[in-house]
Every structure is written in C-alpha cells, then in structure tokens.
Amino acid sequence: MDRITAMNAFVRVVEAGTFTKAADTLDVPNATITRLIQQLEQELRVRLLHRTTRSVTVTPEGAIYYERVVRLLADLADIESSATQSLAKPSGKVRVETAAAIAAGVIVPALPEFYQSYPDVEVELGVASKYTDLVSDGIDCAIRPGEVSERMMVTRRIGEFHFVTCATPDFLQRHGTPRTPADLSTRPSIGMIYGRSARALPFQFSDGSTETELALSHRLVVSDTTSYLAAGLAGLGVIQAPSYAAHEAISAGRLVALLKDWRTPTIPVHVIYAPNRYLSAKVRVFIDWAVTLFERHEDLRRS
Numbered sequence: 001m002d003r004i005t006a007m008n009a010f011v012r013v014v015e016a017g018t019f020t021k022a023a024d025t026l027d028v029p030n031a032t033i034t035r036l037i038q039q040l041e042q043e044l045r046v047r048l049l050h051r052t053t054r055s056v057t058v059t060p061e062g063a064i065y066y067e068r069v070v071r072l073l074a075d076l077a078d079i080e081s082s083a084t085q086s087l088a089k090p091s092g093k094v095r096v097e098t099a100a101a102i103a104a105g106v107i108v109p110a111l112p113e114f115y116q117s118y119p120d121v122e123v124e125l126g127v128a129s130k131y132t133d134l135v136s137d138g139i140d141c142a143i144r145p146g147e148v149s150e151r152m153m154v155t156r157r158i159g160e161f162h163f164v165t166c167a168t169p170d171f172l173q174r175h176g177t178p179r180t181p182a183d184l185s186t187r188p189s190i191g192m193i194y195g196r197s198a199r200a201l202p203f204q205f206s207d208g209s210t211e212t213e214l215a216l217s218h219r220l221v222v223s224d225t226t227s228y229l230a231a232g233l234a235g236l237g238v239i240q241a242p243s244y245a246a247h248e249a250i251s252a253g254r255l256v257a258l259l260k261d262w263r264t265p266t267i268p269v270h271v272i273y274a275p276n277r278y279l280s281a282k283v284r285v286f287i288d289w290a291v292t293l294f295e296r297h298e299d300l301r302r303s
Contacts, residue, residue: 003043004076007069009036010048014058014066016136019051025095025138077280090281091120097134098143100127101225101245102269106297107143107290114289121282134274140283141273143290145242146194153272156287159294160302163240163264165203166255171235178238178258181205181212188237191218192228203240205262212262240264244299269300 012022013033023030041048048062058066098107103125111123126139134142134153148155165184167175175187184203191200200221205212219237222228225245232239232246233254239246249255271287273279294300 003040004073006036006040006043007073009033010040010062011066011069011073012138013037013049013056014062016138018056021136021138027093089120090118090285092280092282093122093124094282094286095124095126095138095140096142096286097126097128097132097139099145099225101229101242102143102145103127104226105245105248106293106300110293114286117289118282118285121286123286134272140280141271141287143269143271145267145269147268148270148272150272152275154275156271156291157268157302158271158291159269159297159300160266161243161269161300162266163204164243164246164250165205165238165240165258165262165264166232166246166250167238167258168233168235168254169256171237172256177256181214181259181262184214184216184238188219189216190228190231190237190239191216191221192225192239192241193221193223204265205259206264207262242267242299244297247299266303269294 009022009026009032012026013019016022016025019030019033019037023033026033037049044065046061046065047059048065050057050059096107107125114123115121132139134140134150143158145161171188176183178184178187181203189203193200200218203214203216205214220231222231225242228239229241229245229249231237232241233249238258246255246257250257271290273283273287295302
C-alpha cells in the first residue's frame, strides 16, 4: 500500500463527506478509495470512519488521525515544493469555479495567453449560479462577485464592477425611454437572482444625494447573467446588468445605456481559496494570472 496515497484518500473522504465525492475530486474509481481506506485501517488496526448507505462520519480516532495527517501532508508538499521550485514548471489540474458570465466573457477568451505561459497546467472551469462548498467539492479556488460569506476562506479582492441599466433600441421605441428610475415602474423589466438570494435583486440607483431602490414586478426572472443578458437583447424588458457583461452589446448598439446620471452600486469580485499553509504552484500561478487579467480589464479593474 502507498501510505501517502492512502492518507490523501482518507483526507479527501473526510473533507468531501462521501466516498463518491472523494473519488470524483481525485479522479479515481470509487472502489479505489474504498480499498485504500480499508488497507489504511487494517495497517493502523483502528477504524477511522463509520460508514452507512447514506453518509460517512469520522470516528474519534479518525478525527485525531485526520488532524495529524493534514499537517503531515502539508509539510511534505512544502518540502517537495522547496526542493523543486527552482527547476519544476507548474503542472497538473486546477479546479476553478466562477459565474458563467465571468467564465465566458473574461476568463475563457484569455486562456490562450495563460496556456502559453503554463502549457502543463490543465484548467477545469466550473460555472454555477449557486455557490458550492470549495473544500467538500475539491475546488482549488473560486472567482466570485459580491461579498464573501465563507469566513474560513482566504479572500483576495481582485476587481469590481457596477451595473448598467439598458434596453434594446426597439424596446425603447415601443415603450419610450425612461428619464428617471421611477419611470421604470411603467415598463416591462427582467429580474435577476444572484448567488444565494432567493429573490430578484431590486434595481438600485443613486444621484449622489438620493438612494433609490425599486422592487419591480418583472415579467421574467432568471438566475444567471448569460440568460439575463439574452433576455434583454431579445427586447423582453429593461435589465440592470453587470457592466462587463453588457459592454460589448452597448458598444455595438444592440443595447442602449439608460439613466446615465444615476449611479449603481459597486460590486467587488474576489478570488477565494482554502486557508492551507501550502498553496501549490499550479494554483498560485492561476490566481496571480487572474489578478493581472482583472487589473487590465476596463470594466473589472479596481478604481
């Protein structure tokens, strides 16, 4: 038995909560994880996990073993990194999670540049409208808009954006151009649900002295920015979309920016990752690249 491999498998089962999730994040068959844990328990002569058909829980002995093994594996990775850092190139898979609009509009178009610098790094890019648990799902880092609720995660602010209120020229010809936020209540609009929110966000405005928040009655509500922008481009109603997502359509004249004298809230964008003392080279270079990418993006750089 490869003791280090078995230890890694045990740590992933504890963090993921199931053998199946652990196998998925390690990209090995479920049976392999089961065999490694069984061999580890036989070698140690102690039960590390309680297994049922629905869940896996850690025994008291397993909890103690987990704490020590996590430190041991971190130290081992640190030693290996120090020994090979000057020679080795970052390589391996980096699992990243972000919003669909950021993936499609920002990260994916720039990936050829990343791969030119780091040809041996494989990026697995997951998109989700609802946030997942990074540790249990084996995600190396996430790039998320909005405030971060995960208190135990390392958080690094890498950019920001604002919302832009807009509609198609044809829609404005049919319904008229709103001159104030209050005018939106008489025109069809599209609602957007972000993150963990269960309701569509209100349209928000400020003229420097007055804050206005409109809870409109939407004819359509969606839960991802790509569909939201598509609904606006289809002429279904007024939208208040992230500036980076609407920029191209506005520049091309397919959407018209409205209420330009009114500001909208500034939304931060963070990269987050688990607070491991050791951060692998492949993850570190991806995060550093993402920081640089956002710094030079006109609609996402920090002001």
